[in-house]
Amino acid sequence: MDVNQQAIAAMRAITISREYGSGGGEIAARLARRLGWRLIDHAVIEQTARELEVYETEVEKHDEEYVESALSRILSGIQNLVTSIPTPGAPPGSASPPLAAETRAYQDTIRQIITAAANTGHVVIVGRGGLVLLAGKRDVLHIRVVAPLELRVVYVARREGLDLDAARRRVQAKDRARTRYMQTQYDSQHEDPHLYDLVIDIAVLDLDSAVDLICLALERKASRLSVPVEDLGPAAGLTPYPGKPADFRAPGKS
DSSP: OOOOHHHHTTOOEEEEEEOTTSSHHHHHHHHHHHHTOEEESHHHHHHHHHHHTOOHHHHHHHSSOOOSSOOOOOOTTHHHHOSSOOOOSOOTTSOOOOHHHHHHHHHHHHHHHHHHHHHHOOEEEESTTHHHHTTTOTTEEEEEEEOOHHHHHHHHHHHHTOOHHHHHHHHHHHHHHHHHHHHHHHSOOTTOGGGOSEEEETTTSOHHHHHHHHHHHHHHHHTTTTSOGGGOSTTTTOOOOSSOOOOOOOTTOO
């Protein structure tokens, strides 16, 4: 599927929320390549680690996850996205800040990077609460990728070289971690379908078909940017039902 670059030019970002093992990270990578947009995934962790001056392994403890594959896509432009974020922490020579303060500083930096990336535009943001931080922005498309547990277990087993039991434990642990992250950091439930423009179940669809659907949704949402808010929603352009609405009744029932 070809992408109409002119049609999507006004859109700033796509956020990808995904169940672990659903292929959402791979979908995001393929999507970014097809669109020619920046992918904000592992690079965000690395940039944040530099901002906080802590090792990445420490950052991972506070992050929602460690991205599935260590893709070597350090964003060449990420340094330009954030030019004014102060480096949290104590002055040189002083004692290290408490862990709680360091964690808050890390989360604040994450939020600023995501916001700055979206403001710069044409980015695919994977996880990290981007859907909440950018909620309500009409020039951002929000996507959720899900899949049945058993299929996610198989995906993780193949991608990470685990046996099925180990893969199942990993999927379930990551599910709990992501749920806890959204609750503690954003007071949100990522299972809420109202947070998204589109929820894609990869039970049958292949990954490239999911990318096709997202590109189509991106074009369609872009085409609605100039529509007044009062003209949006399922009632837009509809006429009243021709007859009086009634409940469906099974044949033979009065």
